[in-house]
Amino acid sequence: MCPTAETKRLFRETACRLEPFGCVSARACNFESDRYYIVLDTGTGDFFGNMASLLVALYEQEMEHDHFGLDTQAMVSKFWGLALIYYDYGFTTNNEALVFPHFKYAKLNPKAQPYARLLSSAAQQFFLYHEFGHVVDGFSDSPLGTEDAEYSADMFAFTAVRETAFSINDTNIITWTILGCVLALLAIEFVESTFPGLTIVRGGTETIFPGPSASYPTARSRFHRLLDCFPEKQRRMLETNPVFKLMRKVCSGYSQQIREGARPSKAHWDLMESVLESHQRRKADRG
DSSP states (O other): OOOSHHHHHHHHHOEEEEEOSOSSOEEEEEEETTEEEEEEETHHHHHHHHHHHHHHHHHHHHTTSOOOOOOHHHHHHHHHHHHHHHTOBTBSOOOHHHHSOOOOGGGSOTTTHHHHHHHHHHHHHHHHHHHHHHHHHHHTTOOOOHHHHHHHHHHHHHHHHHHHHHTTTOHHHHHHHHHHHHHHHHHHHHHHHHSTTOEEEETTEEEEOOOOOTTSOOHHHHHHHHHHTSOHHHHHHHHTOHHHHHHHHHHHHHHHHHHTTOOOOHHHHHHHHHHHHHHHHHHHHHO
């Protein structure tokens, strides 16, 4: 993962600072000539933790191992909540990651919980190591354009997370770790391709979800670029994996439904609004 003395030093000396805005965000910052730190928002853990737990719960339902009442309406409501977490930074911040009713790991049966945690932790590690890939490229003065720099950071992140999993020498852990890396890009692609331009009223304020930045490659192109880097045999194994197939089916299916007008149930949205109002009252009382 760190093949040279300099990248080992960078890895050892680059700190990670958590920010509590509650959105999905990370960035690499250069504060001296060759010294860096990475800022990671706490909402990243909420977003990927929720997404991983929901997908494992759906898989458990499909396999008839368990049932969580995750019908179409429930999933639409939860995906809208996840979009609020993803886009919270830049809105009038409501700390959606704090007030949104989560689908937590603990709702899964004990045998399924470790897989949701593996999915989520691998996605978060990918998100973090992507920024470290930018640090390595920046230190080496790599002459990459914006698009290639994003692809390069993705490949660094995937290699770093995968190699860490390989060191454990457990096939199950390796498989779910790779699925987590895929989820990191697939989840972002799902949000980017579903919500931009849609309107939401939250806390009495109407907001339009923004589109992806025109200066960066889309998560969809990054996702397919990552898949293209798999050797043929490994890609075939991934694409026939039942969890991978479920992830893609869920994301594409619900993306289409939401773009065609599917919205949270009134009962769910009333709950969301009441929780937000309570949260805002507590903030006002403290401030």
